[in-house]
Amino acid sequence: MTTLQIVFLIIAAITLVSACLVVMTRKIMHAALWLVLSLMGVAMVYATLQSGFYAVVQVLVYIGAISTLIIFAVMMTRNVMEDVGPQSNRGWGLALVGSLILFAGTSAILLTWDKAQTVLQEIPAVNGENIQMLGLALVDPMGFLIPFEVASVLLLAALVAAIFLTADIKRSRS
């Protein structure tokens, strides 16, 4: 086993355990923080795959922006901080069977697929991957221009909708 594999296993364990704790812990603030750790684990996986760009973007977007907003929302809801009562409903057995089947099926496919056996190649780059290529691909009509623009329009629509929802109260009052 190489050092990289050991590092990967540690990171994978951190990610999975903290992902489980997100749904198992009873304090909602702790759940949000375990989510942060889990997302950090994903960022570390990107880093072991030699993709500094994706690792940094993962931290910036998911930990820096989205999780901060979640924690901000949680801080406003003090009285439902600690949930009491059962943590699972009646359907947990069926859900367990379903997820086990899904896991077994995915593992079987990955084990039999010969491309999953390929050894990772070292990326021949000086200081990480080439970001200019990514940038050019995003604005190239032959590349990903249309998906990029569609995603931008979707985000813009969401922004406008958010502003409309918050401004609606004032309009009905007058």
Add this chain to the structure above:
Amino acid sequence: MDAGMIWEWIIKSIFLILFMTGGFAYVTLLERRVLARMQVRIGPNRVGKFGLLQPIADAVKLIFKEELIPAGADKLMFIVAPVITVIPALIITGVIPWGTSINLFGREIALSIANVNVGVLYIMAVTSISVYGITLAGWSSNNKYAMFGGLRSTAQMISYELALGLSLVGPILLAGSMNVMDIVQAQKTLPFALLQPAGFIVYFMATLAEINRAPFDMPEAEQELTAGYHTEYSSMKFALFFMAEYIKMIAVAMIGSTMFLGGFQGPFVDQLPWLGPVYLFGKVIVWLFVDIWIRATLPRIRYDKLMALGWKVMYPIALLNVFITGILVVLTTKR
């Protein structure tokens, strides 16, 4: 990768951490002396020559204070929060180059720890996680003043991060790279502060808000929140918050000098690479002095005005600056 390379990295990282913590100690002294002069006082001058040993006396005093943990606090979070606050402040300057490279003991040593091609993004990512420590400190203390301090700081830091991030886009566009070293090299003739005055001013103001300095020090407004998010902290845990604030001050001064004032560039730096760190150090000192000067001059602004300024003035200016810079870069580049 040989063993010497790894030792070089370790030594450079330890040096950076020691430099930042040592810098923290003396920035507190600088602030107290400069503030005192501006308010026609003398300031601490009894411990050592010119009060130079004052930080050590303060540290000894803080170590002997009692550690308190409030009864209703979330103990683990309460202890972890100061640590989470300090770590981003310490690691953020890892991508800042101090110079090109120097020859030491027969080895060519680059004067930067990490020369990564996403350096500016790294700075943004670390900035964005630095809000956690303050938020958690405010929440875990189980105190309404601390809670409000934490809430305010979260809202303030998220709001000003947008303007901060956009103000850094200008230098990226002008240099055509996200590598901090490339950005410094592109400022060989002209610092970007002259080409990007709007970006520079937005960066300066946004960082004041980001590190909770006056006139944007809402999260720790003494008059209305007793002390804000660190109300319940004492002894070394309080010292860690204090440390994080001053280290962040040095860090944003370093990043700002690098992105807008030419970093280690200066006269004769090509012939004498040793001058690089000296120039950077000088720029950082001037920056810190201006920070302190502003604290001595301006009153704290009201919280809603602060948010309005962030969202309605600085954010649009930064956005417009990005558009104009982009258009000008495309128009002036020779094809």
